[in-house]
Amino acid sequence: MIELGLEKRQFGHRARLALRPAEACKADEQAHAARTLWNLLHAWWRMMPKEKRTLANADAAIRQARKDIGFLAALPAQAAQAVLKTYYRAWVNCWEGRAEAPGFKSRVRSVMSVDIPQGRDLNIVRVHRRWGMANIPKVGRARFRWTKDLPVGKRADADTRITGARLVKDALGWHIAFRVQTVEPQPGPHSGPEVGIDVGVAVPIALSDGSTRTHGEWLTAREQEKLLRLEQRAARRKQHRKPGERTSRRLHRTYDQIQALRAKAKRRHLDWQHKTTTRIADTYSTVVVEALRVTNMVRSSRGTVDRPGKNVAQKSGLNRSIHAEAWGRMVVMLGYKLARRGGTLVKVPAPGTSQRCSVCGVITPGSRESQAVFVCKNPDCGWSGNADHNAARNVLHLYRMGLALIPAAGRAVARRARRVKPAIAR
Numbered sequence: 001m002i003e004l005g006l007e008k009r010q011f012g013h014r015a016r017l018a019l020r021p022a023e024a025c026k027a028d029e030q031a032h033a034a035r036t037l038w039n040l041l042h043a044w045w046r047m048m049p050k051e052k053r054t055l056a057n058a059d060a061a062i063r064q065a066r067k068d069i070g071f072l073a074a075l076p077a078q079a080a081q082a083v084l085k086t087y088y089r090a091w092v093n094c095w096e097g098r099a100e101a102p103g104f105k106s107r108v109r110s111v112m113s114v115d116i117p118q119g120r121d122l123n124i125v126r127v128h129r130r131w132g133m134a135n136i137p138k139v140g141r142a143r144f145r146w147t148k149d150l151p152v153g154k155r156a157d158a159d160t161r162i163t164g165a166r167l168v169k170d171a172l173g174w175h176i177a178f179r180v181q182t183v184e185p186q187p188g189p190h191s192g193p194e195v196g197i198d199v200g201v202a203v204p205i206a207l208s209d210g211s212t213r214t215h216g217e218w219l220t221a222r223e224q225e226k227l228l229r230l231e232q233r234a235a236r237r238k239q240h241r242k243p244g245e246r247t248s249r250r251l252h253r254t255y256d257q258i259q260a261l262r263a264k265a266k267r268r269h270l271d272w273q274h275k276t277t278t279r280i281a282d283t284y285s286t287v288v289v290e291a292l293r294v295t296n297m298v299r300s301s302r303g304t305v306d307r308p309g310k311n312v313a314q315k316s317g318l319n320r321s322i323h324a325e326a327w328g329r330m331v332v333m334l335g336y337k338l339a340r341r342g343g344t345l346v347k348v349p350a351p352g353t354s355q356r357c358s359v360c361g362v363i364t365p366g367s368r369e370s371q372a373v374f375v376c377k378n379p380d381c382g383w384s385g386n387a388d389h390n391a392a393r394n395v396l397h398l399y400r401m402g403l404a405l406i407p408a409a410g411r412a413v414a415r416r417a418r419r420v421k422p423a424i425a426r
């Protein structure tokens, strides 16, 4: 089907949905049903003996649950199937060492979302310069903000089309995230230089060529002040609540305001990440990063012997998870943006990059004078300089030594995943 010199590309596009209150309620119900279904599935999975954990059995259990529990019917059948698929994929990711085992989803902490697995169900039409319309199963026809040219109507074909979507709710309301597939000319070779990148201590991103990528605060001083005030107000109201008493409307409203401010900060952060990674992918042909296991990184805020904690303050508490998540997201962005431009993202094993002197190559524990300054303990060298750039140069050095990781899971793990596979080959 695809001509020579062309390649398939998949990406996501997120748009804000304009739902009427009643429609938003229906979407809420669907998301709650999807979460409940996930939890039922997880309980079932844990209860079943290993040999009975097949996709066919899980499917039967889901059908039974949808008959027995009334409010699960709010969820379209396709979306229920998608929950099962996602749940199974979560296990495969766990078996292949990419993620932790799936668990129960709590009402407060999990993101509200509903899958629309079939793109053709959406029936998307552009109705205005700024608005599109799409069918949301069991909700109805809804408007969404048209901010990107989507392949719909005559512009869609077997290769270029919308393959599905997902409804996602955040503090600003319901959004629709489209899965788009296009065919594009294969990029020529990238002519830019190589670069190593390290997550800095003093700066967010340090590059091996001595440059940095920085950002300011995500919220303005006034917004930060407002956030603090709201948080204090929420804490005060929570204090006055008697045990077992329902959360008041006023407290709920304060929570919503806090959420909205945090969502604003997150959006600005995302925007910065996109701009920064695009510029890096435009400039450099090969980008080398440390292969950090995000889950490990979160766990050891103080660090290990071969990698003493960086950003200990940033990595404690809530900030810690945000920080690790943010870097993980940047690596993902760099990966696909470089691939589109004919460049490559390379991961190298992490240990020792913060203790090795990038000038003489000697590794001495404790060479880090402070968090920001590196001082070489080798008496013949004695070089000192910015610790972040030193680490970034070491990352690049590891790649030039041929230490790049091959992006493949361990064989034993892959075999384990294959053994379970026959169950989903339907």
Ligand SMILES: [Zn+2]
Residues within 6 Å of the ligand: 357, 358, 359, 360, 361, 362, 376, 377, 378, 381, 382, 383
């Ligand atoms: Zn040295």
